[in-house]
Amino acid sequence: MTPFRYARATEAGEAVRLAAEAGARYLGGGTNLVDLMRETIERPAALIDVTGLAATIKETEAGGLRIGAAARNTALAEHRAVRSRYPALARAILAGASAQIRNMATVGGNILQRTRCTYFYDDAGARCNKRNPGEGCDAIDGFNRSHAILGASPACVATHPSDMCVALAAFDAVVHLAGPAGARQMPLTELHRLPGGHPEIETALRPGELITAIELPPLPIAARSTYRKVRDRASYAFALVSVAAALDVRDGRVADVRLALGGVAHKPWRARRAEEALRGGPATAAAFRVAAEAELAPAAPLRDNGFKIELATRTIAAVLGELAGEAA
Amino acid sequence: MxxxxxxxxxxxxxxxxxxxxxxxxxxxxxxxxxxxxxxxxxxxxxxxxxxxxxxxxxxxxxxxxxxxxxxxxxLGGEQGLHPLQEAFIEHDAFQCGYCTPGQICSAVGMAAELRRGVPSLVTADLDAPGIAPDPAELRERMSGNLCRCGSHNGIIAAIAAHCAGAAE
Missing domain, CATH: 3.10.20.30 (Beta-grasp domain)
Incomplete structure (x- = not known):
């Protein structure tokens, strides 16, 4: 680990001021950043500890929830309103990491965690365009069973590892930001970027910007939602494919639907093609399969991850089937 | 400070x-x-x-x-071992012992989470007021503690016995 300056902030404005120097990074639970620093993949000049900032989870006037970015993952998953009104979010968080890590990790840090691509971690022996822009990607021709099938580029095929973000993407969550130029907000689905030619730029955040809160809109459909994660072992592993879905069936037809995928792309993947195909149509297993196929139509498999196309298709259809059965 | x-x-x-x-x-x-x-x-x-x-x-x-x-x-006190330490001995919940301190600290924290009603991935009803500490729940909740000797059956037995005793 390279030397750094440590400072603790008690509110967002102070954190942004403390982070003004070049090379400063915000520190949440440290479950990803401290590990990357120990591997010297991250070498911040300063760490601004933001775990003391707002961590409250409260109702908004609109009827949604506002979640302070310093809230721990466990606190969000165990919150009664999240469990009853946005169950896919509670289940997504509980599907991620281990209980110890969920007790440490903040919501803001979960959003900004970095890929677990093994070539990104292997700075002694592998090329990676995230670590050294322009040097090439050893994952594209390497062991890429866990890598992206949607939205990847010739420069990067890494996936975003978060489970929580998949549910947030499905539920139209909005991210509140503070920065040197003031406060602003953006949809979570616009915060993470696709890799394109610059996979080292992972988000739409401006220099020095800090996530202060996540807002969930009032979304009655989310009360009938779930999250399914498919992985190599039953617990404590990253997703091969995951699905967050909410479904509203009326008179046998899909009145409304929300669908997002994890483990398949450089960002949490909102499945808008499938949603479009489903809305207004019959709530049948055949229609679920057709919609899933439409979402996966642009998928581009690598040497080892072609199985994800069928796995994602089946998982989408199965989760929608489960929710439709529940609604019936 | x-x-x-x-x-x-x-x-x-x-x-x-x-x-x-x-x-x-x-x-x-x-x-x-x-x-x-x-x-x-x-x-x-x-x-x-x-x-x-x-x-x-x-x-x-x-x-x-x-x-x-x-x-x-x-964890223990003047009077001796923590009850979970006793349960680990009783149920042969270790071989080499290297993971054991982490397992026991984790189980103490897990028991508090259960009492607080924190759900897990295998909790069927997220709205249920209480959660029974059955083996599936305990295994999921302890998945962040690996044992390379493979003593997980003993570990879960020890924790289950402790949770059952603490509930009495």
Missing amino acids: PMRINGAEAALPPDPRVSLLDLLRETLHLHGTKKGCNQGACGACTVLLDGERILSCLTLAVQCEGRSVTTIEG
């Missing part, structure tokens, strides 16, 4: 790079907490921070200012 470790005050390290795990082992010579993977994958370094189970390898010691840490050395 210092931190408290097993009830005693401990100074923060001057270098912010020092992990809580290294502070415990190298500075304070509390060798019960173990360094397994040192990257958050094995759970051997699990301790309780203000009563919650966390990984000391990924925690910077400076982040613990003013907070209270309990390690395996702090």
Whole structure:
């Protein structure tokens, strides 16, 4: 680990001021950043500890929830309103990491965690365009069973590892930001970027910007939602494919639907093609399969991850089937 | 402000790079907490921070200012072992013992989470007021603690017996 300056902030404005120097990074639970620093993949000049900032989870006037970015993952998953009104979010968080890590990790840090691509971690022996822009990607021709099938580029095929973000993407969550130029907000689905030619730029955040809160809109459909994660072992592993879905069936037809995928792309993947195909149509297993196929139509498999196309298709259809059965 | 470790005050390290795990082992010579993977994958370094189970390898010691840490050395008391330590002995819940301090600290934190009603991935009804500590729940909740000797059956038996006894 390279030397750094440590400072603790008690509110967002102070954190942004403390982070003004070049090379400063915000520190949440440290479950990803401290590990990357120990591997010297991250070498911040300063760490601004933001775990003391707002961590409250409260109702908004609109009827949604506002979640302070310093809230721990466990606190969000165990919150009664999240469990009853946005169950896919509670289940997504509980599907991620281990209980110890969920007790440490903040919501803001979960959003900004970095890929677990093994070539990104292997700075002694592998090329990676995230670590050294322009040097090439050893994952594209390497062991890429866990890598992206949607939205990847010739420069990067890494996936975003978060489970929580998949549910947030499905539920139209909005991210509140503070920065040197003031406060602003953006949809979570616009915060993470696709890799394109610059996979080292992972988000739409401006220099020095800090996530202060996540807002969930009032979304009655989310009360009938779930999250399914498919992985190599039953617990404590990253997703091969995951699905967050909410479904509203009326008179046998899909009145409304929300669908997002994890483990398949450089960002949490909102499945808008499938949603479009489903809305207004019959709530049948055949229609679920057709919609899933439409979402996966642009998928581009690598040497080892072609199985994800069928796995994602089946998982989408199965989760929608489960929710439709529940609604019936 | 210092931190408290097993009830005693401990100074923060001057270098912010020092992990809580290294502070415990190298500075304070509390060798019960173990360094397994040192990257958050094995759970051997699990301790309780203000009563919650966390990984000391990924925690910077400076982040613990003013907070209270309990390690395996702090679980028992004057009167003897912690009941979970007794249960681990009773149920042969270890072979080499390297993961055991982390397993026990994790189980203490897990039992508190269960009492608080924190759900897990295998909890069928997220709205249920209480959660029964059946083996599937315990296995899922303890998945962050690996045992390379494969003593997981004994570990789950020990924790199940402890949870059942504590509920009486």
